[in-house]
Amino acid sequence: MPDQQTDDETRTVPGAGDEPAVVGGRAASDGISLAEPTIADGPDLWRLARDTGLDINxxxxxxxxxxxxxxxxxxxxDEAGQPRGFVTGFIRPTRPDTYFLWxxxxxxxxxxxxxxxxxxxxIGERIxxxxxxxxxxxxxxxNAASRALFESFARSRECEAVWTPLFGREHFPADGxxxxxxxxxxxIGPLGRPGTDDKHVRRHT
Structure with missing residues (x-):
């Protein structure tokens, strides 16, 4: 994943006052609902990627x-049904216990x-x-905002976030x-559900 575009608040107070996840498509008090995308959402995912400054596919x-x-x-x-954000990711074929967020x-x-x-x-709850x-x-x-986002997520689940270099400039073609x-x-892991002992069981199995 070339980069992530995240909320401005993540830059200032990562992890403070985080709202609970919305599951099963139910709307939060601000009208935002989260659900799996459908084929009909493909154009909206593309437009959101373009408008948010991500590396666009x-x-x-x-x-x-x-x-x-x-x-x-x-x-x-949002409450009118308009797309306002997205996450894309997949389960790694060679590591089926690992989710890669794209x-x-x-x-x-x-x-x-x-x-x-x-x-x-x-996504964390689902996986x-x-x-x-x-x-x-x-x-x-x-990308300080994205780093703060993932560190905050790891803390909320009481697990580690381990950072290592993966791709250097030499792994990408020069574009002009x-x-x-x-x-x-x-x-990040081992994952468990917040407030449960899942992570501790997995750590020792």
Whole structure:
């Protein structure tokens, strides 16, 4: 995942006053609901990625993602049903106990509502319920907001966030005058549900 775009509040008070995840498509008090995307959401995922400044992929890629990886992704909608954020990710084929989070995007008009954290909590609950043990993502060294987001998530689940270099500039093609920044891997786990002993059981098995 080249980068993540997160809520502005994450920059200042990571982890403070985080709102609980919204599950099963139920709306929170502010009208935001979280659910699995459908094929019809593919164009909206692409537009959100474009408008939030993420490294954008083709519209086809997002529509295909909404078909094949819906159960490991989430789309956030406001009370009018308009898409306002998304998370895409997948279960690693060679490490089926590990979820890799690919992109996080939040509508610029909905920043400051901790939407990125709420979507991450939602995904965390879903993958923990499926028995997955770790969550991974990559972040550029200068992306302080995303680093704070993942550190806060790890603290909330009382588990470790381990950072290691993964991709260097040499792993990416030069695009004109721009060079892709290096990517550090964060590996969070062992995952359990907040307030339970799940993580402690998994740690010793």
């Amino acid at each position: 083709s519209p086809y890629a997002y529509t295909l993602w909404a078909r094949d990886f819906a159960d490991t992704s989430v789309i956030a909608r 992109q996080v995007g939040v509508d610029p008009g909905f920043r400051g509502r901790r939407l990125a954290r709420r979507m991450l909590d939602h 923990a319920a499926r028995g997955l043990v770790h969550l991974e993502a990559t972040v550029t060294p200068d 005058s721009e060079e892709h920044e290096p990517e550090d891997l964060v590996r």
